[in-house]
Amino acid sequence: MAEMLEGRKAQFIYELVQQDSTKAKAEKEVNLAIDRLIYYAGWCDKFQQLFSAVNPVASSHFNFSVPEPTGVVAIIAPQSDSLLGLVSVVAPVIAGGNTCVVLAAETKPLCAVTFAEVLNSSDLPGGVVNILTGKPSELASWFVDHMDVNATIYCENNSDTQKTMREKSATNLKRIFFYNNVNWYSEEGQSPYFIMDTQEIKTTWHPVENIAGAGGGY
Amino acid sequence: MAVTKKKAAAKKSNTIKLKFDTSWSYDPAPESKSAATISKQYDLFINGEWTKPQSGKYFATINPANEEKLSEVAEANEADVNKAVASARNAYEKVWKKMPAKERAKYIFRIARMVQEKARELAIIESLDGGKPIRESRDFDVPTAANHFFYYAGWADKLEYAFPNRRTEPLGVAGQIIPWNFPLLMAAWKIAPAIATGNTVVLKPAETTPLTALKLAEIIQEADLPPGVVNIITGAGATGAAIVNHPDVNKIAFTGSTDVGKIIQRAIAGTNKKVTLELGGKAANIIFEDAPIDQAVEGVINGIFFNQGHVCCAGSRLYVQESVAKEVIRKLKDRLESLIVGDPLDKNTDIGAINSKQQLETIHKYIKIGRQEGAEMYESNCKLPGKGFFCRPTLFTNVAQSNRIAQEEIFGPVLAILTFRTDDEVIEKANNSPYGLSAGVWTDKGSKIFNMTKRMRAGVVWANTFNKFDPTSPFGGYKESGFGREGGLHGLLPYLNLVG
Known part of the structure; x- marks a missing residue:
């Protein structure tokens, strides 16, 4: 995906400039978006090792806990940074094995639409990332109301919307995350902890045989 | 063909049908009630002291095995909840947050040992108040409760190893509401990780099974835990709601029904409260x-x-x-x-x-x-x-x-x-x-x-096993069974903020 994005770099810069960015700023945003995809691509097969555990239970059992994707995640992407913001919230969700429905920035949807072409030419399986354009004010409630959505991410600091979203998320106890004032250009804009937000921890137990009272050393 | 069928039939008939209509039965083997002391009346445990409820009200808790009254406990109203939260806040700001983590750990280890020392009494009270067989309260509930304190005590000064590349901060005051099915064990599940990570606690046990939590309060008092670090208040749904809605509570940990879990999720909307729900x-x-x-x-x-x-x-x-x-x-x-x-x-x-x-x-x-x-x-x-x-x-x-x-x-x-x-x-x-x-x-x-x-x-x-639990093993649900984990390393996160 990062390669495909890089291949269309000029187009993304052009679109960002069309939507109120400067050339220098747009170039920086596209470069960071490319790097962010590479960053999360690397995490795909590593975060599990970091956040798993073999638990030393006192009984005669083998017991381990691993992260698993929560399922379908509905994302309302940041309204500013229409490319970098979008990539920064989608990448950790799909790197963790979830699928998502993402609502692009309301007033700056161009990059999101072009990003869909990037996804398509990257051979990302159909349905993993679904991009919608529209108004968050109209669609937010559908994102949190839907009974087949497992988690919702909202990136604006609008406390009224946050309140409504949390209330409605109770219908099926969706996991809900508000990324308030995250600076997507800085280091705080990327970390495996974003991946862990949409993971569940599953713990598995199995007995360990005790042969004729022998200790664990046998 | 016919022969094989016959053989199969013969093989089947070898399984003996068990007979239960025998005159043999077990003699009674009751545990002695005299090994447990239950007061006639319990007040609220606030700021390290037994405090009369401002509501002035008490309600009975009964033995579900014979419907006899065991004791009566205070019913905390909003004013009592305010008092408990204020005492937890005060203890958090003035004492617990500042205390070196290794010193926090020592208190929790002490509580663990004292739970072990009083295991027999706790088990008897658990069975009297909740109705569960003494075999289970003695062999499962009480030892596992003690083990939770032992396990989390050790984490207190090792949190920097738990979350790669992050520092941790406690949240503040945790409001904890627990159910009636494992009264003491749930109290331990909730209190141990909360105070080990540097938070202070207001805990409400279920109205039908308050006695072992109150016994735990006695232990906490005897262990000299600084006043206000753990407050235990009794009451029914209204008391729980007052804790959930209290503006100075930073964290809600609830175990109970999915319906109430949803109410809590709605109630905390618009606040910065963190929540973990362990539901049906x-x-x-x-x-x-x-x-x-x-x-x-x-x-x-x-x-x-x-x-x-x-x-x-x-x-x-x-x-x-x-x-x-x-x-x-x-x-x-x-x-x-x-x-x-x-x-x-x-x-x-x-x-x-x-x-x-x-x-x-x-x-x-x-x-x-x-x-x-x-x-x-x-x-x-x-x-x-x-x-x-x-x-x-x-x-x-x-x-x-x-x-x-x-x-x-x-x-x-x-x-x-x-x-x-x-x-x-x-x-x-x-x-x-x-x-x-x-x-x-x-x-x-x-x-x-x-x-x-x-x-x-x-x-x-x-x-190939079922219903096994251990303090080192994370527990919690997917979907409408709630979110957040209790137990193990993963049980620390619900009580911490991660900072870069």
């Missing part, structure tokens, strides 16, 4: 034809009848592969007959008293629904005591996936049995539930175990 379940326990059947039957019995079925992760839906269904059901019925229902304090008792009259009514309602919906009921022939709230261990066969007894949490000794043919079918059926707390799978084949455990949407999966 309808666990699927799956037996494949290659499973060790006797062990599986034992596991299913433990899965649903442990603690009278008052377990959120109880294996209340049994899926048996068709080829072995007849055998499994017969063995389950036999085993059902051998379960001893009666006095919780008797050391031979397998199934004690249902926690409350209200819960017994709920269970009876579901048994009625099960029969109305066309499932076949089978219950043990055991005698029930004349007084108290008791329920025969019950199972239903011919249950349909859509039946309410297969969809809704009953929270009692009632098992719904369904059958299946293929792996894909049983996964589809098992995951067809709004809940996702736990699941079980019984098979001799390792690769099948991992296929199943991976595809099951549940937070805890037991393979």
Whole structure:
């Protein structure tokens, strides 16, 4: 995906400039978006090792806990940074094995639409990332109301919307995350902890045989 | 052909039908009540002292096995909750947050040891107040509660190792509301990680089972824990709501029903409160034809009848592969007959008293629904005591996936049995539930175990075992069974902020 994005770099810069960015700023945003995809691509097969555990239970059992994707995640992407913001919230969700429905920035949807072409030419399986354009004010409630959505991410600091979203998320106890004032250009804009937000921890137990009272050393 | 059939028939008849109509019975072996001291009346434990409730009200807590009053406890109102939260805030800002982590740990280790020292008394009170068999409170609830304090005590000064590349900060005041099914153990599950990570606590036990939490308050007082670090206040739903809605509470940890969990999720909307919810379940326990059947039957019995079925992760839906269904059901019925229902304090008792009259009514309602919906009921022939709230261990066969007894949490000794043919079918059926707390799978084949455990949407999966718990092992649900984990390394995060 990062390669495909890089291949269309000029187009993304052009679109960002069309939507109120400067050339220098747009170039920086596209470069960071490319790097962010590479960053999360690397995490795909590593975060599990970091956040798993073999638990030393006192009984005669083998017991381990691993992260698993929560399922379908509905994302309302940041309204500013229409490319970098979008990539920064989608990448950790799909790197963790979830699928998502993402609502692009309301007033700056161009990059999101072009990003869909990037996804398509990257051979990302159909349905993993679904991009919608529209108004968050109209669609937010559908994102949190839907009974087949497992988690919702909202990136604006609008406390009224946050309140409504949390209330409605109770219908099926969706996991809900508000990324308030995250600076997507800085280091705080990327970390495996974003991946862990949409993971569940599953713990598995199995007995360990005790042969004729022998200790664990046998 | 005819010969083989005959042989098969002969082989079958070798299985002896168990007889239960014998004159032999167990002599009573009751644990002595005299080893436990219960006061006539309990006040609220606020700021390290026993405080009279501003409500001026007290309510009775009874022994569900004989309906006799054990004690009366204070009913905290909003003013009392304010006082408790203020004391927790004060202790957090002035003492607990500033204390070196290794010193925090010492207090918690001390509490753990004292719980162990008073294990017998705590077990007796747990069985008296909650109705659970003494065998379980003595061998499971109390030791596991002590172990939770031991486990989390050690974490207090090692948090920097728990989250790679992050520092941790406590949240502040944690409001904790716990259910009646494991009163002391739930208190330990909640208090131990909260105070180990540097938070202070206002805890409310369930109104039907407040006594062991109050005993724990005595232990905490005796352990010289700084006043206000742990406050324990009693009351019913209104008291819990006052804790949830209190503006100076930073964290809500709730274990209980999914309905109340949803109310809490709505109530904290618009605040910065962190929340963990450990809610209901309808666990699927799956037996494949290659499973060790006797062990599986034992596991299913433990899965649903442990603690009278008052377990959120109880294996209340049994899926048996068709080829072995007849055998499994017969063995389950036999085993059902051998379960001893009666006095919780008797050391031979397998199934004690249902926690409350209200819960017994709920269970009876579901048994009625099960029969109305066309499932076949089978219950043990055991005698029930004349007084108290008791329920025969019950199972239903011919249950349909859509039946309410297969969809809704009953929270009692009632098992719904369904059958299946293929792996894909049983996964589809098992995951067809709004809940996702736990699941079980019984098979001799390792690769099948991992296929199943991976595809099951549940937070805890037991393979060839069931209902096992340990302080090092994270516990918590998927979907409408809630979110957040309790226990283990993963149980620390709900009480911490991670900072870069």
